[in-house]
Amino acid sequence: MGYAFWVDETAGAIADPVRREILVMLRSGPMSAGEIAGRFAISRPAVSRHLRVLRESGLVRAELAGRRRLYTLDPGPFAELAGWLAQFARPSGWEHRLDALETEVHRTRRERRRPGGAADGGKESTA
Amino acid sequence: MGYAFWVDETAGAIADPVRREILVMLRSGPMSAGEIAGRFAISRPAVSRHLRVLRESGLVRAELAGRRRLYTLDPGPFAELAGWLAQFARPSGWEHRLDALETEVHRTRRERRRPGGAADGGKESTA
DNA sequence: AGAAAGCGTAACCCAACGGTTACGCATTAC
DNA sequence: GTAATGCGTAACCGTTGGGTTACGCTTTCT
Incomplete structure (x- = not known):
């Protein structure tokens, strides 16, 4: 158990400036694909x-x-x-503050599996 | 101000399984390059x-x-x-819990600039 | 001093990634 | 029904990234 491959997915997705900017845009509410694409200089298929x-x-x-x-x-x-990151950045007694977060993690973990449902693999445990 | 390009650096660094595994290793204390490389199947220069x-x-x-x-x-x-991520994952009134984290952020921001010291650029603000 | 150990860098190769244009399919408008 | 809009996918291309082997530099050992 422990953190696994979805950290890779998430980190990979965030590791791009355009995608991060899209996420920031969506913070203020839902947007259509075209609306999003319209705010970038790159082509629409690229945004797609x-x-x-x-x-x-x-x-x-x-x-x-x-x-x-x-x-x-x-x-x-x-x-x-964020939960995964918390293992490393704990300025002083952080872990107990992340309880709510952990809850959120477990709550959404199952729902998020991609349709295909690739197995977890089990590697990259936190311990 | 706001979050900027160092998110890119950090996210990019974390977006690799090998690097994440290295980080996990180092959680239990400092290690030498060779010691780290010894735990991987890939070549030592690659780890380097x-x-x-x-x-x-x-x-x-x-x-x-x-x-x-x-x-x-x-x-x-x-x-x-983690601070950047917190903008998006706020199950319920999270932000005030991240004050200590913000402090840490500002404390270490300046020390971390790479020797060359590329300018911030100012883009990708959080607002 | 000479040999060995410990790390990093350089040159090279293939896979992955992000961009572009061309196209196809569904839904709305006329 | 036909045209236009909205969005995704396919095919292609240059760049980036991670892997390998060969090499060089510094520090320790004998």
């Missing part, structure tokens, strides 16, 4: 693929609204990654 | 370069000890990234 990465990593959820596609933030993975 | 990335991202500090090189964790960047 960034959105795909964000979807597959679970950071974002897409909801079909007519011929448009509304994107919304999913806080789960953020909390998971 | 991963260590370089970790060094440049500030997640790790190297201290020369004779002909060996001791690596130690630096909690600063972890806290920074």
Whole structure:
């Protein structure tokens, strides 16, 4: 058990400036794909693929609204990654402050598995 | 001001399984380069370069000890990234819990700038 | 001094990634 | 029904990234 491959997914998704900017945009509410793409200088298909990465990593959820596609933030993975990071950054007695976060982590873990449902693998445990 | 490009550095560094495993190793105390490399199946130069990335991202500090090189964790960047993530994962009134973290962030920000000292740029603000 | 140990760097190769244009499919508008 | 809009995918291309082997420099051992 412990933290596993989804940290990779999440960290990988966040490790791109465009994708991070998209996430920041979505903080102020759901947006359509075109609306998002409109705010970037790069081509729309490029943004579309960034959105795909964000979807597959679970950071974002897409909801079909007519011929448009509304994107919304999913806080789960953020909390998971933050939880993983907390192992390293504990200025002074941090761990007990992360209880609520842990709860969030376990609550959303199962729901977030990608359709295909690749197995966990078990490697990269925290201990 | 606000979060900026060092999120990129940190996230990029963390977005690799080998590097994350190195970080986990170092949680239990400082280790030499060879000692770290010895625990991986990949070649030692490969590990050496991963260590370089970790060094440049500030997640790790190297201290020369004779002909060996001791690596130690630096909690600063972890806290920074966690702080950035906190904007998104706020199950319920999280922000005030991150004050101590914010302090840590500002305390270590300046010390961590890479020797070359590339300018901040100002983009990718949190607002 | 000479040999060995410990690390990092350089040069090289292939896979992955992010960008582009062309295209296809569904949904709304006329 | 036909045109236009919205969005995703496919095919392609240059760049980046992580792996390898070969090499060089410094520090310890004998």
